[in-house]
Each structure stands twice: as C-alpha cells, then as structure tokens.
Amino acid sequence: MSALFYVLESNWLTLAIGNSRLHWALFAGESLLKNWDAPHLLASCSNWAELSVNITNGDRPLPLFLASVVPSQTALWQTYPNLQIITLDKVPIKGTYPTLGIDRALALWGAIETYSIPVLVIDAGTALTFTGASNFSLVGGAILPGLSLQFQSLGQKTAGLSIEELPAQLPPRFATNTTQAIQSGIIYTIIASLCDYIQSWLQQYPNSKVVLTGGDRTILLNYLSNYSPQLATKIIVDGNLIFWGVRSYRKLYRASG
Numbered sequence: 001m002s003a004l005f006y007v008l009e010s011n012w013l014t015l016a017i018g019n020s021r022l023h024w025a026l027f028a029g030e031s032l033l034k035n036w037d038a039p040h041l042l043a044s045c046s047n048w049a050e051l052s053v054n055i056t057n058g059d060r061p062l063p064l065f066l067a068s069v070v071p072s073q074t075a076l077w078q079t080y081p082n083l084q085i086i087t088l089d090k091v092p093i094k095g096t097y098p099t100l101g102i103d104r105a106l107a108l109w110g111a112i113e114t115y116s117i118p119v120l121v122i123d124a125g126t127a128l129t130f131t132g133a134s135n136f137s138l139v140g141g142a143i144l145p146g147l148s149l150q151f152q153s154l155g156q157k158t159a160g161l162s163i164e165e166l167p168a169q170l171p172p173r174f175a176t177n178t179t180q181a182i183q184s185g186i187i188y189t190i191i192a193s194l195c196d197y198i199q200s201w202l203q204q205y206p207n208s209k210v211v212l213t214g215g216d217r218t219i220l221l222n223y224l225s226n227y228s229p230q231l232a233t234k235i236i237v238d239g240n241l242i243f244w245g246v247r248s249y250r251k252l253y254r255a256s257g
C-alpha cells in the first residue's frame with residue numbers, strides 16, 4: 001500500500017486477519033476511504049514499526065482495530081501502540097458461542113447494521129461459512145473447506161490430481177477429462193450446497209437478506225448465476241462486511257466511552 005495519503009485526526013485503520021491473507025481498510029470517521037488485501041506477515045517481523053512502515057505518518061501511528069482468526073499473526077501486532085484487538089465478548093449479538101470466529105461475528109454484525117435482520121451471511125474465504133441471525137441473536141451456521149482449499153486438499157492428498165486455475169464459468173457437469181472432472185465435482189457440490197443452505201434459510205426466514213462476502217464471492221456468484229439465476233438475484237454481494245462490523249464496534253465503544 002502507498003503511504004501517500006494525508007493522515008487526518010479522524011483516520012483509523014482496520015486489519016482483519018483471515019487464514020489466507022490480511023484485509024486492510026482505511027477509514028475517515030465513518031467513511032471507508034480505501035481497502036486492500038496483503039499477504040500474511042513473516043514471523044520474523046518482530047516489531048510493529050517494522051510491520052507498519054506504510055501505515056504511519058512519521059511517528060503518529062493510526063489507531064488500529066484488529067480482528068484476527070490467526071493467533072500467530074495477531075501476536076505480531078501486540079506491541080503496536082494504538083491497538084484495539086476486537087474480541088467476541090465485545091460483539092453485542094446474542095446467542096453466540098465462545099469459539100465462534102470473530103470474523104464471522106463481525107461480518108454478521110456488519111450485515112445486520114448495513115442491511116437488516118434476519119440475515120444470512122455467506123463468507124467465501126479460506127473456509128466457506130454460513131452465519132445467520134434473527135432478532136439480533138445468532139441462529140447458527142456451518143463451516144466447510146472453501147473453494148480453493150477443496151482444490152488444494154485434493155491436490156495434496158492425491159498423486160497428481162491438482163489443477164491450477166478455476167474456470168470463470170460453470171464447467172460441464174459430466175466431464176470427459178480429469179481437469180474438468182475435478183472442477184465439476186468441487187464446483188457443483190459447493191454450488192448445490194450454497195443453494196440448499198440458502199433455500200433452507202429462506203424457508204425459515206422468507207424476508208431475510210442473504211449477503212455474500214469473502215475472496216471467492218465474485219466467482220461463486222458467477223457460478224450460481226449460471227446454475228440458478230433466480231436464486232442468484234436474491235443475493236447481495238458485499239466484500240466489506242467485516243469492515244462494517246468493525247465500524248459498528250468502534251462506534252459503540254466510542255459512544256459508551
């Protein structure tokens with residue numbers, strides 16, 4: 001990221017650490033100015049100054065709100081002087097369980113605040129997660145290996161069944177070569193699962209919004225639009241849900257001192 005922006009009093013940063021990479025956002029007050037992704041930091045980075053050369057203005061480190069599901073990456077930020085680590089006990093959604101991922105809780109909070117409740121959040125990240133809420137209370141969800149992870153695990157645990165690229169559109173379902181057979185197997189089962197979870201949720205909560213986020217959101221929506229155009233129209237795509245959750249957190253705890 002470039003360091004060439006004016007740092008205002010109201011500027012603050014959020015860093016959401018997922019299992020694949022870092023998700024950064026720069027805010028001015030309530031407005032998102034800029035967001036970007038970056039690779040995980042190397043464990044050899046041992047102090048925040050080294051890590052944050054691009055996010056300071058001289059010796060004024062910006063307030064940093066950190067939400068992480070990767071403890072070894074969280075540890076690298078512990079000495080940052082203007083740091084707030086967001087923990088699940090600070091998320092006001094009712095009915096959560098102690099090991100719920102903070103990324104899921106914040107994305108859900110962000111979806112509730114930005115859209116409405118009931119809401120189902122689908123996070124197509126390293127893991128593919130479903131997280132639903134009604135009455136400002138967690139209803140529940142599901143976790144499965146995400147799109148890339150499914151390809152990678154097949155590649156790692158078999159002799160030679162690895163493929164490099166995801167097709168932009170749905171592959172033929174009944175394939176006659178190995179690459180397309182793998183693509184078909186993984187993509188159609190993920191899309192069928194998506195449809196099934198969404199339909200099941202909408203049966204219970206017919207007026208619910210369904211919001212898709214995470215690094216694979218665009219490609220999954222493409223597949224879903226081919227597979228079930230009618231269901232695809234019901235989906236809101238928002239890559240910034242977790243940032244809206246962090247914004248809600250900041251607002252709540254600033255307001256209450």
Ligand SMILES: Nc1ncnc2c1ncn2[C@@H]1O[C@H](COP(=O)(O)OP(=O)(O)O)[C@@H](O)[C@H]1O
Binds near residue numbers: 017126146216
């Ligand atoms: N440059 C990239 N690095 C890693 N994953 C990427 C990249 N571009 C797209 N992706 C897709 O994004 C998915 C990871 O989603 P993301 O939301 O970034 O994960 P997480 O929040 O778990 O770190 C991967 O499965 C991959 O398919």
Ligand SMILES: CC(C)(COP(=O)(O)O)[C@@H](O)C(=O)NCCC(=O)O
Binds near residue numbers: 018069102127129143
């Ligand atoms: C399910 C997750 C691995 C998803 O992580 P991600 O794909 O965003 O990197 C993460 O939210 C997590 O570690 N959750 C803890 C278990 C739970 O939410 O029940």
Ligand SMILES: [K+]
Binds near residue numbers: 103123125126214
């Ligand atoms: K995520």
